[in-house]
Amino acid sequence: MTGYFKSRKAFPWHIVVFLAPALIVYVVVMVIPLLDSLSLSFFTENPANVKENIFAGLSNYKYLFTDNYYAPIFWGALKHNIVFFLVHMLVQNPIGLLLAGILAKGGKLRTFFRTILFIPTILSFVLVAFVWKLILSPIWGVSKTILGLFSLEGLFQPWLGLESSALITCSLISVWQYIGTPMILFYTALIAIPDELLEAAKVDGANPWLIFWKIKFPLIVPTVGLVSMMTFVGNFNAFDLIYTMQGALAGPNFSTDIMGTLFYRTFFGQQQQMPNQTLGATIATMQFVIILIGVVIYMVWQKRTTVYEY
Amino acid sequence: MKKHLGLFVVLMLLLFVLPVAAQEAGAKLVIESWRQDDINIWNDTIIPAFNEVHPEIEVIFQPTKQEDYNGQLNSRLAGGTAGDIVTCRPFDPSLKLFESGYLSVLNDLPGMEAFDSSSTVAWTTDDGASTYCVPLASVIHGFMYNKTAFEEKGWEVPVTKDEFFALLEAIKEDGEYIPLAMGTHDLWEAATMGWYNIGVQDYKGEEGRLALIDGTAKFTDAPYVQVYEELAKWAPYLPDGYQGVQYSDSQQLFTMGQAAIFQTGSWEISVFEPLIAGEFEMGAFRAPKDNADDACFISDHTDIGIGMNAATKYSEAARIFLEWVTTADFASIYANNMVGFYPLAKIDYSVENPVANEFLSWRNECGSSIRISASIIGRGEPGMDTDIWTTSANVINGTMTPEEAAAYVQDALDKWYTPAK
Known part of the structure; x- marks a missing residue:
């Protein structure tokens, strides 16, 4: 009893010591820069002395939301980012789930396909962008030839160069690249379901369709939530694929411009456009806020949802 | 030790x-x-x-x-x-x-x-x-052409715009070469190789550039809109699917001898020469003029x-x-x-x-001018250069009219620029 109280009273220094390295690194490389860039968004460059920033309150935000020239670009980027995210949610994750369902069924070639389908995810985005640009190229690309095999040559369009199709094309290429992640997560969740549950359902006369929707899916709902959240965060931070495929101006006519490319152009400048670091920080803060809202929704949902234990 | x-x-x-x-x-x-x-x-x-x-x-x-x-x-x-x-x-x-x-x-x-x-x-x-x-x-802008192909087919280097478009039509009809190696995917190609290249002739070099700076001219005036109109007319002579063609594709189309003309600048000479050595010879001509006896201007x-x-x-x-x-x-x-x-x-x-x-010889014959968005009026956000990139590609793609494009650039300029009186 006395020993217990003694250990309660002594300050648990060992916890501090063990936490310190990770905490210090995290604070120095994550928290401080984040707070710094948040605060930068409330400043603006001093016109009299270019080396100095002066406090400007919310003027950067006002400019971003209301300026008759910059606001359409900002809202456009946000809209495109939402489309980019929806394509991932509606195409990447259902197909990932479908593939995971097929893989979980077993079969001799399971490991082979699991590896093949995961490979694009570990490829460099530069490589992915380069390969897809070549495939879709109106001059050298094989897509025209492949369509020709089915006498569908007339359907060929320079998809990356048309305002109407460029964003969807880029989104689908990103889906192609990252489909491995949801697939593996769904797959591990599916194979973790105990066989007894599935056998019991079979004995009760449930068909595979019913088993999937009534037994398997409810059990992997936490993974569905996790995958959705990861997609959301990844998509609103996306930049690299669009930048390498369409350039910093995310053409044609800004039709593939997302938050990441808008931030890049503003913060680092682009050709004649001078870098505007404070406005760039404002865009970065907006990205942070959007992601924060998404994560909070996820956390609330996660707390409320029923997790089945087995 | x-x-x-x-x-x-x-x-x-x-x-x-x-x-x-x-x-x-x-x-x-x-x-x-x-x-x-x-x-x-x-x-x-x-x-x-x-x-x-x-x-x-x-x-x-x-x-x-x-x-x-x-x-x-x-x-x-x-x-x-x-x-x-x-x-x-x-x-x-x-x-x-x-x-x-x-x-x-x-x-x-x-x-x-x-x-x-x-x-x-x-x-x-x-x-x-x-x-x-x-x-x-x-660096000086201009057009490079496949001299060997021109000689073989009997095509003449154009001086006026009418000759230029007649030449493009002839090359297209002949069918062996793509008339103009250009795409709009990379945007800057349409602006730097297109707009800046031919624009200087339409707005008369320094005269038109300085007029925008001192406010005596607007981007929506005829000489500037005309540049977009000309660009729009290029579209039928570009490679199929030009909306998806990149700058590196255009370079290759020309150096592989598939395209007859490449709108470009002098910096490309040392890049191209080793690539085409032994295949064909190239030559250069400058931006076409309205009338043969007009004064010429180069970027x-x-x-x-x-x-x-x-x-x-x-x-x-x-x-x-x-x-x-x-x-x-x-x-x-x-x-x-x-x-x-x-x-x-x-x-x-x-x-x-x-x-x-x-x-280099054009410098002696013609008025020299720098790119229109480079000095003073190119500031602002995102800046006139970016605006010309986007609008030039839009006009060639047919998603914007020349008038809309010019109005877009002028609006962006009006937003922050008041010419000094």
Whole structure:
């Protein structure tokens, strides 16, 4: 009893010591820069002395939301980012789930396909962008030839160069690249379901369709939530694929411009456009806020949802 | 053993001390640059030529990666570790350095009188009071064509716009070549190779450029809208699916002999020549005019300057070097080694490369002007250059009319720019 109280009273220094390295690194490389860039968004460059920033309150935000020239670009980027995210949610994750369902069924070639389908995810985005640009190229690309095999040559369009199709094309290429992640997560969740549950359902006369929707899916709902959240965060931070495929101006006519490319152009400048670091920080803060809202929704949902234990 | 060790240590220390002593005896100039490609030309040709005249000054060419140059130079200047000689980007990036006090004023540098104001404007304050970099070179826009194919088919180099479009039509009808190797995917290709290339002829060079700056003309006026109208007419002569064709595709279409004409600039000469060697010969013609007897104008864009770090230890030596850069000797060495980059001094020098010489000959016949968005009116967010990129591609793609495009650029300019009265 006395020993217990003694250990309660002594300050648990060992916890501090063990936490310190990770905490210090995290604070120095994550928290401080984040707070710094948040605060930068409330400043603006001093016109009299270019080396100095002066406090400007919310003027950067006002400019971003209301300026008759910059606001359409900002809202456009946000809209495109939402489309980019929806394509991932509606195409990447259902197909990932479908593939995971097929893989979980077993079969001799399971490991082979699991590896093949995961490979694009570990490829460099530069490589992915380069390969897809070549495939879709109106001059050298094989897509025209492949369509020709089915006498569908007339359907060929320079998809990356048309305002109407460029964003969807880029989104689908990103889906192609990252489909491995949801697939593996769904797959591990599916194979973790105990066989007894599935056998019991079979004995009760449930068909595979019913088993999937009534037994398997409810059990992997936490993974569905996790995958959705990861997609959301990844998509609103996306930049690299669009930048390498369409350039910093995310053409044609800004039709593939997302938050990441808008931030890049503003913060680092682009050709004649001078870098505007404070406005760039404002865009970065907006990205942070959007992601924060998404994560909070996820956390609330996660707390409320029923997790089945087995 | 211990004795030897002591000797060794003393020797090593001496080795460290000796170069320092040497440095203090003669001036050592370090040149900051983004032109990594030029390192051999500087080391093997330019610096030895300078040392023949001034053997007492040691010069070291120390380039940085092109895309990192502006940022790294900024931080080195701020931290006091930058080289003595600084290669200057044109217009605002260098102006910003000057305003921050990093570059010395060079108004009184002997030899500066060899440059006229259209060359120094890229490195002069808006009020014209201070010039802070010596203009080094410019690039000239024009069209390159497959001379071998032209001769074979009997096509003539066009002078007027009517001839130009008739030629494009003839090439299209013939069917063997793509008339114009251009795509709009990369946007800047449509602007830099298209708009800036032909625009200068329509708005009459400096006259039209300065009219926009002093407010006597608007982008929505006929000469500027006309550029877009002309670009829109190019669309049928571009490769199939040009909306998805990139700049590197266009380059390849031309160098592989699949396209007859490539709208471009002189910097491409040294890139293309090794690629087409033995396959075909190329020639160059300048932007077509309305009437054959109209005055001609070319886009002769100042691209590289060279200045002095205000904090250099060897300001005397740096000035001697910069003065040498203004001489005909330097101009001739530079022009012949960096084919397609033309020194800006008003002195005679000859270029041996025939295509490069063709480009250079236009300077004597035509009015020179820099890119319209480069000076003063190009500021703002995202800036006129970006606006011209996007709108030129839109017009060629047919998603914007020439009038809409011009109005878009003018609106963006009106937002922040009031011409000085």
